[in-house]
Amino acid sequence: MSRLLPDPDPAGKPANGIRVSNVNIGLPLTLILMLVYAGFIGLGTFAPSVLAIPVFAGGTVTWAFAYGLFVIALGVVLAGVYVLVANRRA
Secondary structure (H helix, E strand, O other), X not given: OHHHOOOEXXXXXXXXXXXXXXXXXXHHHHXXXXXXXXHHHHHHHHOHHHHOOEOOOOOOOEHHHHHHHHXXXXXXHHHHHHHHHXXXXX
16 A cells, blocks of 8 residues: 555655556546456357447458457557546646
């Protein structure tokens, strides 16, 4: 738990809580990605036929590929959001 507390600066004063603030930003973003990923895994486990349906009629790209690509892209976007918000607070 001590890793979440701000480190003191060289003058001995406590830092302004940036690390704790970053956890407050990162945790909800992580939970969003985990829920989306859990949905993907849940569909693959309990309804694989849904993921086997082509995105477009007669197409070869299935919903499994599209959803998987979405999970990856969402991870990149959420990481970018975290960096932007965390750097603004620094």
